[in-house]
Amino acid sequence: MSSSNKLSSTNSPTLQGFLRSDGRKGIRNxxxxxxxxxxxxxxxxxxxxxxxxxxxxxxxxxxxxxxxxxxxxxxxxxxxxxxxxxxxxxxxxxxxxxxxxxxxxxxxxxxxxxxxxxxxxxxxxxxxxxxxxxxxxxxxxxxVPRAPLSVNELVVGTVCGGSDATSGISANPAVGRAFDMLVEQGAATIFEETGEMIGLEDVMSARAVTPELGHELKASVEKAAYYYKQMGHASFAPGNAEGGLTTIEEKSIGAYCKSGDSPISGLIKPGDVPRKGGLYLLDVVPDGEPRFGFPNINDNAEIAELIACGSHVILFTTGRGSVVGSAISPVIKICANPETYERMSDDMDVNAGKILRLEASVDEVGEEIYEKVLDVASGTQSCSESLGHQEFVLTYKSFEPIGPSCLPM
Amino acid sequence: MQPEGKSRKLLRIHRDDNVLIVVAPVRPGDRDVIDGCEVVFTQNIGIGHKVAARDIRAGEKVYKCGVPIGSAKEPIPAGAHMHLHNLKSDYIATYTLDKDHVFVK
The missing domain is CATH 3.40.50.2300 (Response regulator)
Incomplete structure (x- = not known):
């Protein structure tokens, strides 16, 4: 509710970046x-x-x-x-x-x-x-020369890991709000996990900036469905009704809502760097028949791909309590579960569990995440960084280049 | 978020939502204020489950996190538990469950 006020007070804060020869700027060196x-x-x-x-x-x-x-x-x-x-x-x-x-x-x-x-x-x-x-x-x-860095030059990725029932109703929607604020300020934001968006293909397609891109978004979820089926993975079993999930769409929201409400500007694959601000879907599922096993063997394989797409910072939501960080780009931990937060607070940058205790709204935690991104971009270490986490994983995969409809001008 | 009569049991995730999430166990006789109207609950509802944020018409789309998660099978009064009995998926599944609950194309 207060997000617009907050935004105007923090409008395009100027950070200092490390200027590279291609014009991009780093927040670390x-x-x-x-x-x-x-x-x-x-x-x-x-x-x-x-x-x-x-x-x-x-x-x-x-x-x-x-x-x-x-x-x-x-x-x-x-x-x-x-x-x-x-x-x-x-x-x-x-x-x-x-x-x-x-x-x-x-x-x-x-x-x-x-x-x-x-x-x-x-x-x-x-x-x-x-x-x-x-x-x-x-x-x-x-x-290396320093240069002013604006929010509209940042690339921010998101991933979830060690999820539990709280992830989809606290940390993930709050990241969605933070993504909306970042996109509004001209930043590029990247979400992924097409394998967990079954049932929302049409909802997601409708957010694409062109119908052709919408078709590509839908196809990426269908590809993921096929791929995981070949892997014998039960990722698409219906949600656990006991926990309150009623439909497949509702189950898929957990991963999907991290994308926020912005229009979807493009579909990219690992290594494709967004050239302008907006919200992008990263398709991490290999093309062709499965050849090298699971698309990503763990959370860090996904984080490495988000970083290869230019992400300066990664927003990592967790309910059960992941501790990982990453080489190259800082990982910000957003803890969905208030009990996990109390147990593992040294590892957590943001306590989204406050939402479940009704001590803060989704919007308020979204603003807190946005501020944390700027803080970390200005040089403050995230928890995983200060604890020395620098995990890194890279395995075999195969991709075709993205099609012409994936990045509409 | 809810300046008046702030609910201690129910969470609104998104402004477009017509469901609220139960974040503390609800028991019969518990009362809560939902968007200015008092609701008396008539049943136990567990954490993570949903209740109607307002009266919902039969066939109306149901939104959670601002995303449609299905539609109402029948008229649902504000505060009523929403689950398999009154909410159905609108997803025309490419992949469906067989009798062993395995996904098949």
């Missing part, structure tokens, strides 16, 4: 140390561990066989606006194209170096060599 096969993971981790407390993050791809999706993800992550430079760790015989990745990063003006363990002389020498480079790179990225 970290070095990523990226292993390009599991065989280089240990060396990469040893390097990162020696910079504890400094902005040096570990990411990587464990597979030895090539995968176009993993290539693209690594490229987008290493050139994310929150990333100032990258050290690549290669064993030497894996099939990941380390040359192309290093070239793409170098093109953006970021410092980049590749340590090939077999050429460098093994574990110890590679760790020493990598540490030396990171020390220099940290000094170099401290010189």
């Amino acid at each position: 970290c070095i990523v140390v990226a292993y390009l096969v599991e065989c280089a993971h240990h060396v990469a981790r040893e390097i990162v561990d020696s910079f504890r407390g400094q902005p040096v993050h570990l990411i990587g791809f464990g597979g030895c066989y090539p995968n176009a999706y993993a290539d693209r993800m690594m490229n987008k992550l290493c050139t994310h606006p929150n990333v100032g430079g990258a050290l690549l760790l290669s064993l030497g015989c894996e099939s990941f194209n380390r040359h192309r990745l290093a070239e793409e990063i170098a093109k953006t003006g970021r410092p980049v170096s590749t340590v090939v363990i077999q050429q460098t002389g093994g574990t110890r020498k590679s760790i020493d060599s990598g540490k030396l480079w990171v020390e220099q790179a940290l000094k170099q990225i401290a010189e």
Whole structure:
């Protein structure tokens, strides 16, 4: 109710960002140390561990066989606006194209170096060599120019994990309100979880800015339904009537309502970065027949995809109490369940459980989330960040590029 | 949200909703004020369940979180429990349940 007043008082606050060569701005300035096969993971981790407390993050791809999706993800992550430079760790015989990745990063003006363990002389020498480079790179990225950053330059993603019956009636609708406020201010917001939106295809399609996009949105949910069925996953069993859920639409609202009420401006796939503000659906379900198993093996695989789409910040709702954070972009935890919040408050940034105790309205918690986004964007650490969480997961997937109707002008 | 007669048991999630969510157990004889009208509950209703925020006509769309979740099978008075007996899905399912409750195309 008071959201419009609140908005005018916080209208386009100016933050400071780290200016990158493509014009995008980061809210963090970290070095990523990226292993390009599991065989280089240990060396990469040893390097990162020696910079504890400094902005040096570990990411990587464990597979030895090539995968176009993993290539693209690594490229987008290493050139994310929150990333100032990258050290690549290669064993030497894996099939990941380390040359192309290093070239793409170098093109953006970021410092980049590749340590090939077999050429460098093994574990110890590679760790020493990598540490030396990171020390220099940290000094170099401290010189990155700062520039004013407006809310309309932010990209904010949302995901839920460790959900319970409270998620859909407190934290998720509150994130929806925060998304509406962000979109109103010109930010780009991204939601996903098409596999949990069965029954709402038509409702969602009707929100698309063009009928053609509406068709694509509907098709993405149908694709998810088929894919999960092939996985033998019971995600679409009807809701638990005992808990008060009556229809399949109602069950699906839990995930869907995080999107808020804004029109849907586009459908993107992992690695597609929205070029303007608005609300976007991220289609995380692979194209074609299932080949590599579940679309996303856990919450962090989804978070990595939201970040590859440019997300500066992730809004993570949880009822049972997830503790994860992420490499590269801060994760803000919104706790749906008041009892979980009391038990795990160190890990939770926002207590949406207040809504269930009738101590705050959905709108009020939505405003609190919006303010928390700006606070974290201005440099304040989120709970998971300050606790040192930097989880990262990247697995095999396959996608076709998005169609021409997915991003209407 | 509800400056007058703020409910201690019922949560309104979205301004467009015509259902309210029960956030504390409701027992027969409990009273509550819903949008200015006093309602006396006649049955036990558990947390997470829904009640009508106002009188709802038969066939009227039912909104939760601002999203249509189905339509009323019969006239539903304000404060009445809303569940399988008076609310039905409007989703024409591509995927339906077989006798073993398994999704089939």
